[in-house]
Amino acid sequence: MLSDALQTVLHLLVAFLLPPLLGGLIARTKAFVAGRVGPPLLQPYYDLARLVRKGSVISKTTTWVFKAGPVVSLASSMLAILFIPLGAHGPLLGFSGDVLLLVYLFGLGRFFTASAALDTGSAFEGMGAAREVSFAALAEPAFFFGLLCLCRITGSFELGTMLGPQLGSAWIAASAPLAMVCVAWLIVLLVENSRVPFDDPRTHLELTMVHEVMVLDHSGPAFGLIQYGAALKLQIYAAILVRAALPITTGNALTDWLVFLAGLAALAIAIGLCESTLARLKLTGIPKFLVGAGLASAFAVILLAR
Amino acid sequence: MRTSAVLVSLDRAPLLTVTPLQATPLASIPRLPWEEVRGAIHEVVASGGRILALFGHVFEGQERPDLLVVLGGLHPGQLLLGRAVLDDDRFLSLTLDCEEAHLFEREIAEQFQVVLMGHPWLKPVRFAPPWRTGQAAWPLPETGAPVPGSGDFYKVEGEEIHEVAVGPVHAGVIEPGHFRFQCYGELVFHLEIVLGYQHRGVEAAILGGPHKRTLHQLETVAGDTTIGHATAYCQALEALAGVTISERAEYLRAAALELERLANHTGDLGALAGDVAFLPTASYCGRLRGDFLNLSAVLCGSRFGRGLVVPGGVAFDADAERVKTMTERLDAAMVDLRSAVSLLWDNSGVIARFDGTGAVAKDVARKIGLVGVAARACGLERDVRASYPTPVWRTLGIQPCVEEQGDVWSRAHVRWNEAKQSGPLVRNLLQSLPTGPVRQPMAPLAADALTVSLVEGWRGEICHVALTDGQGALQRYKIVDPSFHNWMGLQMALRNQQISDFPLCNKSFNLSYCGHDL
Numbered sequence: 001m002l003s004d005a006l007q008t009v010l011h012l013l014v015a016f017l018l019p020p021l022l023g024g025l026i027a028r029t030k031a032f033v034a035g036r037v038g039p040p041l042l043q044p045y046y047d048l049a050r051l052v053r054k055g056s057v058i059s060k061t062t063t064w065v066f067k068a069g070p071v072v073s074l075a076s077s078m079l080a081i082l083f084i085p086l087g088a089h090g091p092l093l094g095f096s097g098d099v100l101l102l103v104y105l106f107g108l109g110r111f112f113t114a115s116a117a118l119d120t121g122s123a124f125e126g127m128g129a130a131r132e133v134s135f136a137a138l139a140e141p142a143f144f145f146g147l148l149c150l151c152r153i154t155g156s157f158e159l160g161t162m163l164g165p166q167l168g169s170a171w172i173a174a175s176a177p178l179a180m181v182c183v184a185w186l187i188v189l190l191v192e193n194s195r196v197p198f199d200d201p202r203t204h205l206e207l208t209m210v211h212e213v214m215v216l217d218h219s220g221p222a223f224g225l226i227q228y229g230a231a232l233k234l235q236i237y238a239a240i241l242v243r244a245a246l247p248i249t250t251g252n253a254l255t256d257w258l259v260f261l262a263g264l265a266a267l268a269i270a271i272g273l274c275e276s277t278l279a280r281l282k283l284t285g286i287p288k289f290l291v292g293a294g295l296a297s298a299f300a301v302i303l304l305a306r
Numbered sequence: 307m308r309t310s311a312v313l314v315s316l317d318r319a320p321l322l323t324v325t326p327l328q329a330t331p332l333a334s335i336p337r338l339p340w341e342e343v344r345g346a347i348h349e350v351v352a353s354g355g356r357i358l359a360l361f362g363h364v365f366e367g368q369e370r371p372d373l374l375v376v377l378g379g380l381h382p383g384q385l386l387l388g389r390a391v392l393d394d395d396r397f398l399s400l401t402l403d404c405e406e407a408h409l410f411e412r413e414i415a416e417q418f419q420v421v422l423m424g425h426p427w428l429k430p431v432r433f434a435p436p437w438r439t440g441q442a443a444w445p446l447p448e449t450g451a452p453v454p455g456s457g458d459f460y461k462v463e464g465e466e467i468h469e470v471a472v473g474p475v476h477a478g479v480i481e482p483g484h485f486r487f488q489c490y491g492e493l494v495f496h497l498e499i500v501l502g503y504q505h506r507g508v509e510a511a512i513l514g515g516p517h518k519r520t521l522h523q524l525e526t527v528a529g530d531t532t533i534g535h536a537t538a539y540c541q542a543l544e545a546l547a548g549v550t551i552s553e554r555a556e557y558l559r560a561a562a563l564e565l566e567r568l569a570n571h572t573g574d575l576g577a578l579a580g581d582v583a584f585l586p587t588a589s590y591c592g593r594l595r596g597d598f599l600n601l602s603a604v605l606c607g608s609r610f611g612r613g614l615v616v617p618g619g620v621a622f623d624a625d626a627e628r629v630k631t632m633t634e635r636l637d638a639a640m641v642d643l644r645s646a647v648s649l650l651w652d653n654s655g656v657i658a659r660f661d662g663t664g665a666v667a668k669d670v671a672r673k674i675g676l677v678g679v680a681a682r683a684c685g686l687e688r689d690v691r692a693s694y695p696t697p698v699w700r701t702l703g704i705q706p707c708v709e710e711q712g713d714v715w716s717r718a719h720v721r722w723n724e725a726k727q728s729g730p731l732v733r734n735l736l737q738s739l740p741t742g743p744v745r746q747p748m749a750p751l752a753a754d755a756l757t758v759s760l761v762e763g764w765r766g767e768i769c770h771v772a773l774t775d776g777q778g779a780l781q782r783y784k785i786v787d788p789s790f791h792n793w794m795g796l797q798m799a800l801r802n803q804q805i806s807d808f809p810l811c812n813k814s815f816n817l818s819y820c821g822h823d824l
Binding site: 130202280 | 477581582585586658807
């Protein structure tokens with residue numbers, strides 16, 4: 001079967017080359033539902049290739065923070081994905097307590113993205129940063145309580161174990177809490193990755209944007225980094241959710257990989273269908289959903305801890 | 307509603323009662339001091355009337371402009387005309403008593419360098435050079451006109467207040483306009499809209515006309531209202547020339563006007579869906595708008611109806627085969643439109659976004675003089691097709707589509723109801739086309755006359771006022787696009803709203819920048 005070395009190579013390829021494809025799949029799904037042909041599946045890659053070849057315009061009012069934003073945010077995502085098991089293959093890095101690091105890596109990336117936005121001094125970007133940070137503050141408990149559930153179920157603080165093979169049997173013992181965590185995480189995934197109904201990645205209207213408005217001033221390669229970082233972030237959340245919802249470990253590496261990749265594709269298509277059929281929420285409605293997700297996660301913890 | 311009998315009973319009636327498209331000799335309009343006319347306008351507005359147009363014109367041999375006013379809304383089918391003399395460059399503003407005069411007075415101050423004393427917000431409308439040297443109401447740079455967007459903005463002070471400036475360059479492919487929000491977090495306290503970037507000098511270009519180009523300039527006053535403005539213009543010329551167009555031409559004009567309404571309302575419903583990221587209706591309506599535009603192309607070869615309406619009638623006839631093609635395509639598109647828009651009303655997420663967003667109260671709408679879709683969404687029955695009908699509209703008998711809430715939902719719903727009304731209207735008009743020619747020869751325009759031409763364009767009331775000189779040439783041509791009345795409505799709609807809802811509110815009004823800027 002697949003040797004471990006081969007799996008590691010595959011792991012790296014999936015971790016760093018696959019992310020833009022998810023975006024392509026979402027776009028294709030939306031186009032299909034709308035009755036259009038839509039952009040090629042590989043369009044996000046073409047876009048990245050185009051962006052890195054471009055020059056950048058950097059506002060004179062900005063400092064190094066503006067340039068550091070995309071770099072730090074991408075670097076933190078790239079580091080974070082190494083701690084995530086992809087499919088049944090264990091993570092490339094891991095230690096007991098790395099689950100906390102994951103959350104803080106997300107926090108670091110967000111801090112620098114928001115700081116870079118504030119650095120421009122633009123009213124739009126300040127508004128976007130305020131929105132992003134407020135929603136993140138509400139999304140974090142939902143995400144964190146979910147992780148706590150997995151810690152409790154697997155008795156480990158290491159992501160590799162928490163999302164590892166034990167999870168399959170845990171679904172039999174603790175299906176209700178796990179299901180609640182999955183629902184909460186789906187909401188977190190949609191919010192954190194600026195998807196409909198919480199944000200509209202397609203919109204050109206600055207005043208309604210949440211995430212996109214923070215990166216309005218970035219251009220060229222820096223914007224490419226942001227786009228790639230966003231795709232990577234989506235993949236991390238998707239990988240965690242797919243692993244939590246579909247913890248199938250057959251022992252056959254090839255099957256495990258296929259199940260995982262099919263799970264990712266199904267999630268991307270589900271996001272596409274969501275975006276094709278749902279209207280966006282009012283901005284004031286988003287916190288309600290996030291608090292709801294947080295409560296679901298917290299309740300799952302209570303169920304497990306009783 | 308009080309009647310104008312009050313006014314008539316005065317010793318000298320300051321206002322003259324006329325009907326639209328009546329060539330009124332200029333000499334028959336009483337020429338009275340501004341104070342008297344101002345009082346009369348105030349009285350008419352207070353008793354339920356409204357200002358359709360208020361503008362200045364420097365008549366030959368005069369130093370200062372006379373102010374001309376067209377009032378309506380008191381009696382169906384009747385208008386009141388007034389003409390005021392100014393004896394000073396400074397005179398008392400009407401806006402103090404009558405808010406809907408606000409922008410008209412700013413325009414007068416800008417064009418004629420007069421100062422309206424007591425005007426609460428006297429600043430340029432279009433940042434255009436003045437037409438006359440008088441007393442400038444604001445400092446003018448050496449270039450003759452202030453830079454668009456310059457000058458003071460209404461400001462809310464406070465540590466926690468922040469200002470958001472949007473435009474004039476926007477992210478989408480839309481026209482330029484500057485929006486200045488005073489925000490408290492996500493909440494908008496105040497929005498000020500500054501336009502003028504699209505000013506082309508349409509009114510000035512018409513002077514001495516009609517020229518060969520005038521019709522084409524009028525067609526593009528607001529490019530999406532080609533039929534509306536061209537019809538208003540042609541009606542005015544025909545009224546001044548004493549030409550009655552054939553019934554067939556009138557039917558074709560009405561059909562084209564309704565097609566324009568149908569196309570734009572469809573596009574707007576799709577755009578509203580797009581703004582709340584509801585893709586099904588957005589995608590569907592984008593295509594359907596094209597289908598309706600193509601129907602205009604079947605009629606005259608232009609999707610926007612350019613070249614169809616000409617003085618004396620219409621330039622293209624619809625033969626039986628064309629009528630058949632159009633009816634078939636129209637029926638198919640109406641079926642699709644019904645299913646596309648029903649998706650919108652059936653989606654609770656969409657309704658939650660539309661409902662209660664950007665509401666304008668009825669009394670505010672009346673005060674600031676909203677017209678068209680925006681006014682009807684607030685419960686005001688303002689529709690030129692019903693209140694000032696031309697013969698074809700009198701035959702058809704339009705019931706204005708009115709909603710009560712004044713929010714995005716109401717504005718969308720008015721559009722939908724009107725689209726549902728327009729489809730069968732176009733069908734009826736095409737099916738019952740009277741026989742006869744479609745174009746009459748034009749005659750010279752009456753000298754020293756004035757006429758008011760009204761058309762209910764898809765956005766609302768289009769008012770053109772044409773004044774001829776002693777030779778029968780146009781000495782003044784005033785255009786009031788519905789957007790000129792309604793931009794203030796958008797500013798009011800944003801009060802105490804989420805700033806993130808601005809694009810949705812904006813789309814629900816969908817006003818014209820160039821129609822305002824002229």
